[in-house]
Amino acid sequence: MKRLSVVANLCIGCRECELMCSLEHHGIFNPAQARIRVEYNEEENAYHPVICRHCEEPACAEACHAEALLPDERTGTLVVDQEKCISCLECVEACPYDALSVAPDGTVLKCDLCGGAAVCVRFCSKRPGMTSPMSANPEAATALVFEEED
Numbered sequence: 001m002k003r004l005s006v007v008a009n010l011c012i013g014c015r016e017c018e019l020m021c022s023l024e025h026h027g028i029f030n031p032a033q034a035r036i037r038v039e040y041n042e043e044e045n046a047y048h049p050v051i052c053r054h055c056e057e058p059a060c061a062e063a064c065h066a067e068a069l070l071p072d073e074r075t076g077t078l079v080v081d082q083e084k085c086i087s088c089l090e091c092v093e094a095c096p097y098d099a100l101s102v103a104p105d106g107t108v109l110k111c112d113l114c115g116g117a118a119v120c121v122r123f124c125s126k127r128p129g130m131t132s133p134m135s136a137n138p139e140a141a142t143a144l145v146f147e148e149e150d
Helices: 016-026 060-065 090-095 119-123
Strands: 001-008 037-041 044-051 069-071 079-082 144-148
Touching: 016 037, 037 069, 060 090, 119 144
Parallel strands: none
Antiparallel strands: 001 144, 037 044, 069 079
């Protein structure tokens, strides 16, 4: 199974991942409808993408009384079945990584890896080599990486 991960210190805060995610899922550029979000940490003076970690034992699924979080056949990741979801938001509260969110219309948003071809990774800004202020990075490194899980 593929897993989305973040490379610390490479996010430049452009939020292109949010825009492309909302475009992929809703057909509009609206970060409030993205399944990924970029937060700025003032103390660290750094941006951090907040992503679903697709946990082995997902607290969000355990908290869902409607059993609306089901594995996707293609990716194996949990996705929200909007027809089963009763919008109680227990899953949002249960996530220890604050990775689930609620769209303006009340829909629960959770990363579905775009069916196995995450657009956030494809559009994550590539950094020139050795330009991260916190650590060395290779040419064209990105903050978001799609990796094969062992």
